[in-house]
Amino acid sequence: MGFTELAMVFHNFEIVIDNLMVMSLQLGIWLRNATIRFNTRIHELVNAGNEFHKDNNFNSDGEKELFIKYSNSARRFHAFMLWPVHICGISWYLMPFQNYYLG
Numbered sequence: 001m002g003f004t005e006l007a008m009v010f011h012n013f014e015i016v017i018d019n020l021m022v023m024s025l026q027l028g029i030w031l032r033n034a035t036i037r038f039n040t041r042i043h044e045l046v047n048a049g050n051e052f053h054k055d056n057n058f059n060s061d062g063e064k065e066l067f068i069k070y071s072n073s074a075r076r077f078h079a080f081m082l083w084p085v086h087i088c089g090i091s092w093y094l095m096p097f098q099n100y101y102l103g
Helices: 002-008 013-038 040-052 061-102
Strands: none
């Protein structure tokens, strides 16, 4: 859809540059997320981190409870923010269709 819009505004150089900047930013964000999500080295790193945080690596029970507390907090925040990010991304790419049908 972005390429179609680029072809439609090709006569105005300023809009073309703006369109290319937006498309490159979106593509960069998408590629970075896809690279992180599907990279086997990242999965190995996460597994190594989980192995590091086994019971024998904590000095005290308080340290372990603190780790569990903040780990669960980060996991909940990630799960909470994942849906709005996906919804915003999908609606951004569907915006030309929305403008066409509602306009």
